[in-house]
Amino acid sequence: MLDEAEFDRDDAAPIDMLENYFAAHGWTYEREDDEIVAKFKGSWTEYELRAIWREDDGVLQFLGFPDIRVADDRRAAVYETIGLVNEQLWIGHFELWSASGILLFRHAALIDSAGDKTLTLDQAELLVESAIDECERFYPVFQFVLWGGKTPQDALASALIETQGEA
Template structure:
């Protein structure tokens, strides 16, 4: 039975239940933090990414954040923010931001499920895959601009091609 068929049988389609089943199916390490939140570790080519998906019933939004630690030198922060802006100009299904206090690079995405809309397993898998592939694609540019004297434009050249790997 496919993942989608597993959920067509039941009538409880809580989005975090779907994500938990997807994580188990993919054999990702995960922790069901609360009824409305799950945290996962997904191995990429460059590193292991921490993903958190949280259902916000008040605004009917499924929120995804994918993070990885990053501690660039203060002197390179301006260039890092420039590369983040350049990366965000190229993506449509989420956005990068840097949380300086936590020293985390963050991919953020919110899926609106207003009016009782349901997210299917394929849609959730796509959300997670987009987050991981976005991080994989731009990770080298973030690192290059942070730890070398390369300009943001030069650093972005390493992010031109799509990343391939497992997510």
């Protein structure tokens, strides 16, 4: 968890706060006026994290791309997997972009507390970390379906086994 003392203030315009957050973690990122894209090395793969700010609506959309492309012949199985995985989520959802076959995690936050349209450090951390956590948690499920020959149900059961202790 980052310390609010590392920032000039505990809230900022959404893209500004995310830029501060990514910089504090030492992640590479590129920024435009209403969008920021960062790279994060997870346990399974490198993720692209993208945030898009829609000021008129007060909505910050956050996308996590786990570097998974789905071939046409595997899409039916992945759509079924997405349905099962999304039942497990409290916030956000996975989807498959039909034109490109790219799998992603998406969620959005309404940001308009009393009209100031700022994002707090706690909100930024929740937004980013929840996307990363869900991508990390379910990455093996999609890999089991795509490359391991498992059914979506078996892949989900295999990937979500709780382990005891550490190796």
